[in-house]
Amino acid sequence: MSKTPQTPRPKHWLVRPETIRILWAGGIAVLALTVAAELLASPHPYFGIDGTLGFNAWYGLVTCTAMVIVAKGLGVFLKREDTYHDE
């Protein structure tokens, strides 16, 4: 958001750098809390690994990263100008 182009209007409070910093800090705290909260729940694994602490956390992070990378890789071959079909 810090790359927002210069506008004559003052920035909305939600997109000011200090707010963004607070949002990042708050977000990371919430992430940590969701992992910690799992300690309060009794595990109920179906396949073993899914019952380990923080499984959903790393699995979400890793699979999302993989999906973005696969999409980028596929994009190399399949992306075209958006006027491609109009020509």
Next chain:
Amino acid sequence: MTNEVLPPGLVLVLAGLVLPFLRGQARSLWLLATPLVALVLVWMVPDGPVLSIGFLDYTVVPLQGDALARLFATIFSFMAFGGALFGLHQSRTVELAAAYVYAGSAVGVAMAGDLLTVFVFWEIMAIGSTLVVWAAGTDTAYRSSMRYLAVHLLGGVILMIGIIAHVGDTGSLGFAAMTPGTVGTWMILAGFLVNAGAPPLSAWLPDAYPEGSPGGTVFLSAFTTKTAVYVLIRGFPGAEILIFVGLYMVFYGIIYALLENDMRRILAYSIVNQVGFMVTGIGIGTEMALNGAAAHAFTHIIYKALLLMSAGSVLYMTGRRKCSDLGGLFQSMPLTTICGAIGALAISSFPLTSGFISKSMINQAAADQHMMIAWFLLTAASAGVFLHAGIKYPWFVFFQKDSGLRPPDPPMNMRIAMVLFAFLCVALGIWPETLYAILPFPVDYVPYTMLHVVQMLQLLLFSGLAFFLLLPMMKRTLTITLDVDWFYRAFGKQVGHALVLFFSGVNREVIGGARHRIADVAAWLFRHYGPQGVMARTWPASSMVLWVLLVLVAYLLVYFV
């Protein structure tokens, strides 16, 4: 009483056909009242066949009730109401009329008791939906609607052949659970899957739906794919192939949506993704899975309509649809942003939203059946939904860079529709028992356990972290991504051009050559027999006498010698 129930689907179809004759307040009242009448009628249809008609040697049952039929007919009727409210003063009459015919025929499919009725309403749906796309009035929409129609007519033909073969095998038009094994059942399955947006023809959906008007696309998102889900639940529960088809659709939707720049195309790919969850559930086939698929279709219709209403509002107010042209709209469109965000949370299955209480039943069914690979893939896909629809859509449209655009929220009727649908997304998430009570099978599932909520939050929030960490890789570009439709839009076009060139060559060489030959003969004849030709000259009498004399002399000589 039983025989006095009007077919609710037919009521909506007729409501659409009458609409063009109404103006002003009467038009608005008609639009908002008739879906509610249809909704009441749906709930008046008792279990079992209501109408039975003898047709040739078969029995046709145009109206039949049970829990599954009522669930889908309910949400289809309600969706007609919601779509009409959203486009009440903005959509063209032809679009709304077509949308009511479309919605009515979807209700007709849901309440059909035999395959012939399914087929008839199936085809009316294809025509109604094509008109909804076409009614957007742009050149692109027209071309896209023709491609859409071609795919759906093809699907209809496949379905018709399947039904004929199946009726030939079984001797009955009855629509009951089938196992893919004969030519007939395989073709019926293929016909159903075309409408579900399954591979290899998934591309019709992101090609056509985003070309509708702001209100038209809201209608389009609801009926075709979900009627396909309905007929698959009824016709092919537990067909194993559907697990593979569904899982493919789930990831296809995510990957293509991640690469997409057009906000409504992102949401269109996400329809394929969400229908993929349902199709997988149908393939798993247990009561829990089928309940999950049916419940997810119900909640999906609401949150997807909400997402497309928010995108439609942005399009209506700004005239822009590319993420690269949008951004920062939360500042002037707060209500649209909040409603869009609620839709995004619901599609991501966030706790306290409708998606949480429906999709998790499908995952639970996979776990219960110890389908490890399916469960891991479905869980990864749940994370992927948050990535492509839950964050990407609202982020690039309402936040990211400031586009400088400051449009206000849309007109009142559009705002009311969005608030109503946002309310439903949250209400169903908080009170799931309302939906669970009308599912086809008794529900033995508690979505809100501490463990489930915590695990879901972990999965989704860490997916969110992945999105922001990978944001530089998500930069929007002015591109599209090639799909199977390349074969009929680009390759097919080139083949067509090549064939035209080839046959024009053939025409030139063969036909042209023959024409020259005929012309030569004609010229020769003309030369000899034409007005100036040798054979047409006038001969002087003296030369005639000379020739006669010569002939006589020749005769005498021959005679005497």
